[in-house]
Amino acid sequence: MQAPELDVTEWFNTDTPLTLDNLKGRVVVIEAFQMLCPGCVLHGIPLAQSIQRTFPEEKVAVIGLHTVFEHHNAMTPVSLQAFLHEYRITFPVGVDKQGAGPLPNTMSRFGMRGTPSLVLLDQAGQIVAHHLGQVSELQLGSEIGSLLTQEVVSTKGGTVTVDQSECKSGSCNV
Amino acid sequence: MQAPELDVTEWFNTDTPLTLDNLKGRVVVIEAFQMLCPGCVLHGIPLAQSIQRTFPEEKVAVIGLHTVFEHHNAMTPVSLQAFLHEYRITFPVGVDKQGAGPLPNTMSRFGMRGTPSLVLLDQAGQIVAHHLGQVSELQLGSEIGSLLTQEVVSTKGGTVTVDQSECKSGSCNV
Amino acid sequence: MQAPELDVTEWFNTDTPLTLDNLKGRVVVIEAFQMLCPGCVLHGIPLAQSIQRTFPEEKVAVIGLHTVFEHHNAMTPVSLQAFLHEYRITFPVGVDKQGAGPLPNTMSRFGMRGTPSLVLLDQAGQIVAHHLGQVSELQLGSEIGSLLTQEVVSTKGGTVTVDQSECKSGSCNV
Amino acid sequence: MQAPELDVTEWFNTDTPLTLDNLKGRVVVIEAFQMLCPGCVLHGIPLAQSIQRTFPEEKVAVIGLHTVFEHHNAMTPVSLQAFLHEYRITFPVGVDKQGAGPLPNTMSRFGMRGTPSLVLLDQAGQIVAHHLGQVSELQLGSEIGSLLTQEVVSTKGGTVTVDQSECKSGSCNV
Numbered sequence: 001m002q003a004p005e006l007d008v009t010e011w012f013n014t015d016t017p018l019t020l021d022n023l024k025g026r027v028v029v030i031e032a033f034q035m036l037c038p039g040c041v042l043h044g045i046p047l048a049q050s051i052q053r054t055f056p057e058e059k060v061a062v063i064g065l066h067t068v069f070e071h072h073n074a075m076t077p078v079s080l081q082a083f084l085h086e087y088r089i090t091f092p093v094g095v096d097k098q099g100a101g102p103l104p105n106t107m108s109r110f111g112m113r114g115t116p117s118l119v120l121l122d123q124a125g126q127i128v129a130h131h132l133g134q135v136s137e138l139q140l141g142s143e144i145g146s147l148l149t150q151e152v153v154s155t156k157g158g159t160v161t162v163d164q165s166e167c168k169s170g171s172c173n174v
Numbered sequence: 175m176q177a178p179e180l181d182v183t184e185w186f187n188t189d190t191p192l193t194l195d196n197l198k199g200r201v202v203v204i205e206a207f208q209m210l211c212p213g214c215v216l217h218g219i220p221l222a223q224s225i226q227r228t229f230p231e232e233k234v235a236v237i238g239l240h241t242v243f244e245h246h247n248a249m250t251p252v253s254l255q256a257f258l259h260e261y262r263i264t265f266p267v268g269v270d271k272q273g274a275g276p277l278p279n280t281m282s283r284f285g286m287r288g289t290p291s292l293v294l295l296d297q298a299g300q301i302v303a304h305h306l307g308q309v310s311e312l313q314l315g316s317e318i319g320s321l322l323t324q325e326v327v328s329t330k331g332g333t334v335t336v337d338q339s340e341c342k343s344g345s346c347n348v
Numbered sequence: 349m350q351a352p353e354l355d356v357t358e359w360f361n362t363d364t365p366l367t368l369d370n371l372k373g374r375v376v377v378i379e380a381f382q383m384l385c386p387g388c389v390l391h392g393i394p395l396a397q398s399i400q401r402t403f404p405e406e407k408v409a410v411i412g413l414h415t416v417f418e419h420h421n422a423m424t425p426v427s428l429q430a431f432l433h434e435y436r437i438t439f440p441v442g443v444d445k446q447g448a449g450p451l452p453n454t455m456s457r458f459g460m461r462g463t464p465s466l467v468l469l470d471q472a473g474q475i476v477a478h479h480l481g482q483v484s485e486l487q488l489g490s491e492i493g494s495l496l497t498q499e500v501v502s503t504k505g506g507t508v509t510v511d512q513s514e515c516k517s518g519s520c521n522v
Numbered sequence: 523m524q525a526p527e528l529d530v531t532e533w534f535n536t537d538t539p540l541t542l543d544n545l546k547g548r549v550v551v552i553e554a555f556q557m558l559c560p561g562c563v564l565h566g567i568p569l570a571q572s573i574q575r576t577f578p579e580e581k582v583a584v585i586g587l588h589t590v591f592e593h594h595n596a597m598t599p600v601s602l603q604a605f606l607h608e609y610r611i612t613f614p615v616g617v618d619k620q621g622a623g624p625l626p627n628t629m630s631r632f633g634m635r636g637t638p639s640l641v642l643l644d645q646a647g648q649i650v651a652h653h654l655g656q657v658s659e660l661q662l663g664s665e666i667g668s669l670l671t672q673e674v675v676s677t678k679g680g681t682v683t684v685d686q687s688e689c690k691s692g693s694c695n696v
Binding site: 137144 | 228310312315
Binding site: 037 | 384385418422427430431435
């Protein structure tokens with residue numbers, strides 16, 4: 001399924017507003033969170049930071065989405081900015097636009113049921129996986145690795161050569 | 175690089191001795207450990223168990239290799255058997271054969287430098303990655319996911335269709 | 349050293365404002381934190397909650413102190429209230445009063461150098477220990493246990509009878 | 523209740539065999555474990571090591587007791603010695619003597635129901651607490667702290683002066 005576009009009112013950690021359309025060509029990880037959600041602070045955000053450290057930025061884009069659906073006065077952009085600073089979050093974070101209903105617009109469009117939610121898009125902007133709550137790193141790594149190899153195969157047509165570029169950090173014997 | 179064959183004197187958790195040749199067609203994870211190595215008990219073996227839980231057995235084979243290179247009298251097969259029982263290890267475990275030098279034979283053939291070591295083989299028995307010590311689950315998951323997709327692509331020839339079967343456990347929106 | 353009095357502008361989780369003077373007769377644990385301080389969220393507050401669960405409320409009083417000294421607009425009482433709700437913090441929390449200098453008043457009076465800070469008072473309101481950052485639970489437990497026994501001894505004068513009432517939860521063989 | 527005496531066939535990490543009688547005057551922590559018990563390796567032994575690091579040796583004696591009641595051939599003194607070396611266990615460890623029944627002698631005398639078990643003795647050799655399984659460090663610290671204060675009070679007769687020597691590592695404001 002093609003991912004809907006983001007509806008963001010304000011961006012942090014990027015000079016230019018991002019669109020999923022502009023991110024095509026890269027795997028995209030959307031980490032949807034609320035700054036006062038304990039599961040986001042303990043699991044979701046550390047996982048997003050770990051993805052950012054593990055994969056090259058030009059292949060895997062990590063973006064945060066602040067999907068506030070409760071305690072709106074407690075989680076304003078002013079508070080979010082301090083939160084990003086204190087937790088040393090350096091990937092781009094967009095503030096999801098409040099809509100007419102209880103959920104902000106992007107959260108609704110993606111059918112997210114809570115926070116933290118992690119949505120994985122392939123290089124063509126298709127939704128490949130959608131996780132709510134705590135995520136297995138082995139499982140998520142496998143989903144990302146599958147997309148990274150697919151890209152190489154697509155590029156090389158039918159040649160089906162394996163891309164071993166993931167064997168970084170000197171731990172690969174090939 | 176093609177993996178050398180195992181040299182095992184005794185197997186646990188399997189009625190039939192395993193060979194890497196017979197495991198071709200599946201991704202293979204070799205977890206080399208010593209039962210009294212703290213890093214193996216705290217990190218290596220739990221990781222191998224997590225791989226076993228995350229991926230289908232018919233696609234990813236997890237095998238343990240007891241590569242004793244110190245305290246030989248303390249880590250005999252009798253002690254290993256109790257260890258496997260107490261730690262609820264259910265994947266096949268082979269005892270690496272002692273050789274003429276300080277390291278057992280399989281450990282030497284693979285060029286392993288210590289324990290825990292994790293060696294990842296693709297479906298053709300080629301060594302794809304070789305990790306010593308603590309391993310990132312995102313990184314390892316990515317390596318395995320890359321191989322699982324590669325297999326599908328190979329099977330389907332140039333069609334380059336993505337295999338989404340990893341989106342299990344109901345968390346996939348595709 | 350006798351503890352200075354608290355200077356608090358607003359209380360949460362209590363109908364009546366607290367004073368250290370009124371808490372005399374109980375051991376008091378003051379957990380000073382900022383809601384956007386990662387070390388407070390990961391270590392300080394879980395420790396305070398664990399103290400609250402471990403010791404009887406009538407013997408050990410746990411109170412939080414929101415000592416904001418940076419990002420003031422991001423950590424207003426409105427945001428604090430949502431934070432307390434989401435993190436299920438049920439002990440009384442006071443907002444430390446901003447003063448003329450960079451640090452709020454109570455933080456200054458106690459000479460706290462950062463967050464999280466934990467200050468332990470004996471039953472007479474004397475400062476017994478003052479920890480900054482991550483605290484050893486064995487060490488802190490020892491300090492509290494020492495005070496609980498001391499109380500009994502004081503009450504009984506020179507009789508020096510041991511109070512074994514800490515052997516709760518059925519794990520004591522005496 | 524006065525603790526029964528140990529019945530040990532072999533000691534490690536000490537030149538002289540220990541008796542509880544000789545340890546009188548110090549608080550004693552007996553950590554009963556089996557080297558192939560996962561709960562002992564993950565919780566019991568790290569806790570005993572943490573006690574050893576937290577309290578001065580002349581006030582709190584930590585001793586291990588290898589209470590094998592299953593897999594006897596797998597947990598011989600030869601294996602235990604390698605285990606102690608690999609896990610960097612430096613406190614004295616005695617091997618509990620096998621008896622006529624299924625449990626070794628000291629384990630029976632103390633009424634231990636499994637491993638890990640932790641038994642806390644006061645300075646007079648009385649059993650103060652007896653924990654099976656995972657232990658709260660706050661709770662255990664409190665029990666030890668209570669005994670350390672009691673000692674001082676006893677020494678000083680009716681003076682009831684508080685011993686603040688636990689406020690070590692520079693974290694005490696008194």
